[in-house]
Amino acid sequence: MLSKVLSFFGNNQNGLTASRVNHVDRDYQRTFCRVPDETKLSPSLLEKRRTRDHVLKAFTQRVRISLINNTRAVTRAQERHQLSPIMTKLVGRAMSAASLLASWQYGDERVILEFRGTGPVEMIYAEAIRNGEVRAYTTTPKVNQASNMPLGLALGGGGTLRITKVLYNQASPYHSVVPLASADISSDIFNYYKYSEQIPAYVDLDTQLDYQDRVTFSGGLIIEALPALKDEKSNQNYLEPYVHRLQNLPPMSVLFGQDKHSLKTVLKAILQEELEEHSIQKLLVDFHCRxxxxxxxxxxxxxxxxxxxxxxxxxxxxxxxxxxxxxxxxxxxxxxxxxxxxxxxx
The missing domain is CATH 3.90.1280.10 (HSP33 redox switch-like)
Incomplete structure (x- = not known):
C-alpha cells in the first residue's frame, strides 16, 4: 500500500470532468500561456517569447505534423533530477515525444509514456498535458555510458513502451503496450504508430549536450498520415516527400541552436505550398508539476x-x-x- 500511494503521488489521473478540467486549463493558461499585446513588449521580451519552449502543429488534407523545441524544459528536468548525460538525452527525447503526442489531445487530457528496459536503465517516465505541462523522471538518473556507444544500449533490447491516454468522458484510461525497437525513443514511438495506431508516421527526436554536458538543444517532430490515407496504396510512401524535404535541411539541433531558425521556418520548409496559415497552432511548454x-x-x-x-x-x-x-x-x-x-x- 505504501509504495503504491507514493509511486502515484501527484499523478492525478482520475475524475477528469469537463468542468474541472476547463477550470484548471484556464488557470494554467492565465498563469503560463497568456498571449500579451506584443506591441507593448520590448525587443528583448519579444525575443524571449519567440524562443520560449513550444509546440507548433499544423495539418493538411493528407498529413498532420507537430514540432517541438523544449530545450529549457529539458534543462530544468536535468537540473532537478541531476541527470547524467545519457539520461538527459533519453529523458529529453521522452519529454519531447510526450508533449508532441499530447498536443493533439484536448484541454487537460494527458499522455503518459513509460519506457521499461532490460539494460542499465530500468524505467523512464514522461507525462504531458495538451495545455503545455510536462514532467518526467527516471528510476536510474545516474546511469552513464561512453559517448561513442549507441544510445539504445542504455535501455537495452527486449523492453516495452507503455502509452497511457487519460481522456475526457472515458471511465478508464486507454493503454497500449508495444515492444521497444532500438530503445532510442524515436524508433520506439515509431513502433507505437506502426503497431498500435497503425498509422504511417515519421519520428525524429533529439537532445544535444555541449562539452560541459549542458543542454544545447532538445526537440523534434512527428509527421502522421491522416486516417483518410489508410485506403490509399503505398500510404507509407506518401510521407517520403515530406521526409525528403526535412532531410535536405540541416539537423534540427543546428537549425535551432546555431542558425536560430524558428519551428515555423521548418514547418514551411516541410509542407511548402500545402501549408495553410489557419491550420497552425502554437502551444507553449513548461516543465511543471502540480x-x-x-x-x-x-x-x-x-x-x-x-x-x-x-x-x-x-x-x-x-x-x-x-x-x-x-x-x-x-x-x-x-x-x-x-x-x-x-x-x-x-
Whole structure:
C-alpha cells in the first residue's frame, strides 16, 4: 500500500470532468500561456517569447505534423533530477515525444509514456498535458555510458513502451503496450504508430549536450498520415516527400541552436505550398508539476498507521517527502507528523 500511494503521488489521473478540467486549463493558461499585446513588449521580451519552449502543429488534407523545441524544459528536468548525460538525452527525447503526442489531445487530457528496459536503465517516465505541462523522471538518473556507444544500449533490447491516454468522458484510461525497437525513443514511438495506431508516421527526436554536458538543444517532430490515407496504396510512401524535404535541411539541433531558425521556418520548409496559415497552432511548454504539500499529506493520511510509521521511521530526525516527478522536497515538522499519525487509518 505504501509504495503504491507514493509511486502515484501527484499523478492525478482520475475524475477528469469537463468542468474541472476547463477550470484548471484556464488557470494554467492565465498563469503560463497568456498571449500579451506584443506591441507593448520590448525587443528583448519579444525575443524571449519567440524562443520560449513550444509546440507548433499544423495539418493538411493528407498529413498532420507537430514540432517541438523544449530545450529549457529539458534543462530544468536535468537540473532537478541531476541527470547524467545519457539520461538527459533519453529523458529529453521522452519529454519531447510526450508533449508532441499530447498536443493533439484536448484541454487537460494527458499522455503518459513509460519506457521499461532490460539494460542499465530500468524505467523512464514522461507525462504531458495538451495545455503545455510536462514532467518526467527516471528510476536510474545516474546511469552513464561512453559517448561513442549507441544510445539504445542504455535501455537495452527486449523492453516495452507503455502509452497511457487519460481522456475526457472515458471511465478508464486507454493503454497500449508495444515492444521497444532500438530503445532510442524515436524508433520506439515509431513502433507505437506502426503497431498500435497503425498509422504511417515519421519520428525524429533529439537532445544535444555541449562539452560541459549542458543542454544545447532538445526537440523534434512527428509527421502522421491522416486516417483518410489508410485506403490509399503505398500510404507509407506518401510521407517520403515530406521526409525528403526535412532531410535536405540541416539537423534540427543546428537549425535551432546555431542558425536560430524558428519551428515555423521548418514547418514551411516541410509542407511548402500545402501549408495553410489557419491550420497552425502554437502551444507553449513548461516543465511543471502540480504537486504540493497539501496533496502529499492527504495521500499520507490514506496509509495504514503501520505503513505510515514504517515510512516515517526510515528517516531519523526531520521528516521529508520527495515528489518523484519533479524532485521537490517537502519537510514535515513535529506537529504535522503528529497530525498525520492521528488522522491515518488504524
Amino acid at each position: 504537486c504540493s504539500k497539501d496533496k502529499i499529506t492527504k495521500l499520507l493520511i490514506k496509509l495504514q498507521k503501520e505503513d505510515l510509521r514504517e515510512f516515517l521511521d526510515r528517516q531519523p530526525g526531520e521528516k521529508a517527502v520527495t515528489c518523484q516527478f519533479c524532485n521537490e522536497r517537502y519537510m514535515l515538522d513535529t506537529r504535522e507528523v503528529e497530525e498525520l499519525e492521528a488522522l491515518s487509518k488504524d
